[in-house]
Amino acid sequence: MSPELEKTLAGCKTVAAKIRALDAAGYPRAEIARLLGKRYQHVRNVLEEPGPPKLATTEPLAMAMEGMAEADAAFFQYTPPHTYFLSVGANGSVVLPPEVLKALGARPGGLIIADLEDERFTLVSGKAGIQLMKARLAQPPPPGALASLELIEERRREAAIEELEAQMDEAGLRRDD
Structure with missing residues (x-):
């Protein structure tokens, strides 16, 4: 062997x-x-x-x-x-078991968002993931941050949101605006 x-x-x-x-x-x-x-x-x-x-x-x-x-x-x-x-x-x-995929609204070619924090790995539906990501990326920068760095970070957040929305559209998932 x-x-x-x-x-x-x-x-x-x-x-x-x-x-x-x-x-x-x-x-x-x-x-x-x-x-x-x-x-x-x-x-x-x-x-x-x-x-x-x-x-x-x-x-x-x-x-x-x-x-x-x-x-x-x-x-x-x-x-x-x-x-x-x-x-x-x-x-x-x-x-993943079928009932988990069903609960997440996942279908072939669909999107599931995963979040790794400490020793915990959480899966959420694409729709819920977009909402969580928007909330996380919308948090203000710490006090004393440079305005230029803040602007760059804001553009990165917008790009990340646009990318996630594009993936959702490609996967056929609807978003609530």
Whole structure:
């Protein structure tokens, strides 16, 4: 097994987890089957199985995951509602659940705004993101700032807003003016 393949499969405890990791790394299904010594149908079944299982209980997360392999527990929702555990693929991608995409009004080619603050990453709809960005960029500069720097910053804010609005228009999202 190549070092790259070993690195991709590191931490995968189950065959299903290995199949998902190789798929996320871009390996074709037939190649995954050959590498793992499994039938193509097995690989297909793992990759085509329905969405994440839901846990309808209020028991602590540690108890909910008891007996589950770590990689198999990456995709499920638990109580309280609207909290998700999302698996990060080998290429760094994260798949959002359909109900999250629906709530954000995201559709193929659409726009979602992300905000990183400290250790918190927040996703908002394109429309809400534009409003947040306008509010953030409209804040006055600190006292004692040079007028020339203030003018340059104002032009940058306007350009950023125009760029976001252009992206919204391209994505087919409406804005409220």
